[in-house]
Amino acid sequence: MKSELLLVLVLSLCVSSKPLSKKRTYNKLLLISFDGFRWDYDQDVYTPNLDELVKEGAKAKYINPPAITMTSPSHFTTITGRWIEDHGVVHNLMFNTSTGKIIPHKGTLKQSEWWDNGALPLWITAQNQGLKTASFFYPGGGVNYTGQAVYRSLVLSQNHPDDNETEWKQNIDTVMRWYTEEDFHFVALYYGEPDNVGHAKGPETPERRKIIEQIDRTIGYLRDAIHKNSLTDRLNVIITSDHGMTTVKKSPEVEEIKLNKYMSFLNLSQFELLDYGGYGMITPKQGKEKEVYDALKNAHPNLKVYKKEEIPEHFHIAKNKRIQPIVLFADLGFNLNSRIILYINKGDHGFSNDEMDMKMIFRAFGPDFKKNFLAEPFDSISIYPLMCKLLGVIPEPNNGSLSDTKGMLVDDSDAGERIKVSLTLLIMMLISNII
Known part of the structure; x- marks a missing residue:
C-alpha cells in the first residue's frame, strides 16, 4: 500500500509540473555597435537616454577589446566569441603579401575569403538552429561561411555617409519591421560613428560631443520604437562598440x-x-x-x-x-x-587594449536583463556566449565565458535546468525502488 501511494505521489508530481521536455520560449535580440564609442564618451555630454538605460538595464564599467583594436578584428571577435588568432581577421585591410595587393576596409565587406576562416559567426550558428537572422551594415555580415549566407544582409557602400541622423532612425524602423512583420530573431546593427568624428576632429572636441548627443537621441528613438511596436517584453538589446579612440601625438611636441x-x-x-x-x-x-x-x-x-x-x-x-x-x-x-x-587623423586607435582610451561601452536592457545593474569590466569575447544564452542557441566553441555576464541576467544561473535534471533523477529512483 505504501509503495502504491508513493507511485501515485510521483505520478501526480509529473502531471502537476510543467512537462520536462517543453521547449522554453526565448526573446528576440538586437545587437547594436557604435564604432569607436569609447567607454567614457557619455561622461562629458548630456545623455538622458543612455542614463535611463542604466536604470532600465545593465551597464558594464567598460569592455576590453581584443589586442588589435581595429574595426574588423574587434567586430568579428564579438560576433564569434573567438580570439583574433582563431578567427583570422587580423586587420581592417585585406592583403596578399606575395602580390602586395591591399584592399581597403569597405572593399573587404563582400570578400568571403577574408572572413571565412573556420570560425562561424552567430548569424550562421543561429540559422542552423532554426532562427532567422540579419546583419545591417555589421562587418562580416555580407559574406558566405562554408557556403552559407546570413538570411538578410545589408552592406555599407564605399561612399555611404555615416552621420545622417534621419537615416539612423529609418534603420531602426526597418529593423523593427523585421522583428514584427517577418519574425526575425537576431539582428546586428552597425553605425559608423563616433569613429569618423573621432578620427577627423579628435576625441576631446566639441564635434565628438555633438555626435554623442546624436547617438543619445537615436537611442531615445530606439526605446520609443520598441514600445510602439509592442516589443518591450520580447526584445533584448545590447549596445556596445569595437574600440575606443585617443588623440594623435603630433610634432613639434613629440618625436613622431x-x-x-x-x-x-x-x-x-x-x-x-x-x-x-x-x-x-x-x-x-x-x-x-x-x-x-x-x-x-x-x-x-x-x-x-x-x-x-x-x-x-x-x-x-x-x-x-x-x-x-x-x-x-x-x-x-x-x-x-x-x-x-x-x-x-587627429584621433586614432589600434593601440594596446590595455590602454583605457581603447576600452569601449556596454549597455543592455530588455526582459532578460536586471535593472540598475553595474557589471565589472570583461573581455568582448564574452558577449558571444551571452547572446547565445539569450537566444537559446547552442554556441560554437569560443573563448568567452558566460560567468562574465550572467550576473546581469534575471535568470542568472542554470538553476532551472538543474532542478529539472534533479527532479527527473528523483522520479527515476523512486520508481526504481517501488518496482
Whole structure:
C-alpha cells in the first residue's frame, strides 16, 4: 500500500509540473555597435537616454577589446566569441603579401575569403538552429561561411555617409519591421560613428560631443520604437562598440615614429602594413628578418617590436598564419609612419587594449536583463556566449565565458535546468525502488 501511494505521489508530481521536455520560449535580440564609442564618451555630454538605460538595464564599467583594436578584428571577435588568432581577421585591410595587393576596409565587406576562416559567426550558428537572422551594415555580415549566407544582409557602400541622423532612425524602423512583420530573431546593427568624428576632429572636441548627443537621441528613438511596436517584453538589446579612440601625438611636441629613418624599406621589406594607427606588420625580404628586427628594436622609445614568436601569449594573435614575421605596436597616441609623415587623423586607435582610451561601452536592457545593474569590466569575447544564452542557441566553441555576464541576467544561473535534471533523477529512483 505504501509503495502504491508513493507511485501515485510521483505520478501526480509529473502531471502537476510543467512537462520536462517543453521547449522554453526565448526573446528576440538586437545587437547594436557604435564604432569607436569609447567607454567614457557619455561622461562629458548630456545623455538622458543612455542614463535611463542604466536604470532600465545593465551597464558594464567598460569592455576590453581584443589586442588589435581595429574595426574588423574587434567586430568579428564579438560576433564569434573567438580570439583574433582563431578567427583570422587580423586587420581592417585585406592583403596578399606575395602580390602586395591591399584592399581597403569597405572593399573587404563582400570578400568571403577574408572572413571565412573556420570560425562561424552567430548569424550562421543561429540559422542552423532554426532562427532567422540579419546583419545591417555589421562587418562580416555580407559574406558566405562554408557556403552559407546570413538570411538578410545589408552592406555599407564605399561612399555611404555615416552621420545622417534621419537615416539612423529609418534603420531602426526597418529593423523593427523585421522583428514584427517577418519574425526575425537576431539582428546586428552597425553605425559608423563616433569613429569618423573621432578620427577627423579628435576625441576631446566639441564635434565628438555633438555626435554623442546624436547617438543619445537615436537611442531615445530606439526605446520609443520598441514600445510602439509592442516589443518591450520580447526584445533584448545590447549596445556596445569595437574600440575606443585617443588623440594623435603630433610634432613639434613629440618625436613622431618615422620608420624610414631607421630602416630602408626598399632594401629590406617585401611587404608592410603601416601608416594605419598604432599597429603594423612587416614581411622582410628573404634572409633580412634579423636585420629589420635589429634596426627597429630600440629605434624609438615609444615603439615596441616583436618577432612573431615573441608576441606575448595574452595578445592572442601570434598563432594565426596571417600575422607577419615582424609586428609593431606604438605607445598610445603614436602613429606608425613608414616612409613619410602623412597621417592626417587627429584621433586614432589600434593601440594596446590595455590602454583605457581603447576600452569601449556596454549597455543592455530588455526582459532578460536586471535593472540598475553595474557589471565589472570583461573581455568582448564574452558577449558571444551571452547572446547565445539569450537566444537559446547552442554556441560554437569560443573563448568567452558566460560567468562574465550572467550576473546581469534575471535568470542568472542554470538553476532551472538543474532542478529539472534533479527532479527527473528523483522520479527515476523512486520508481526504481517501488518496482
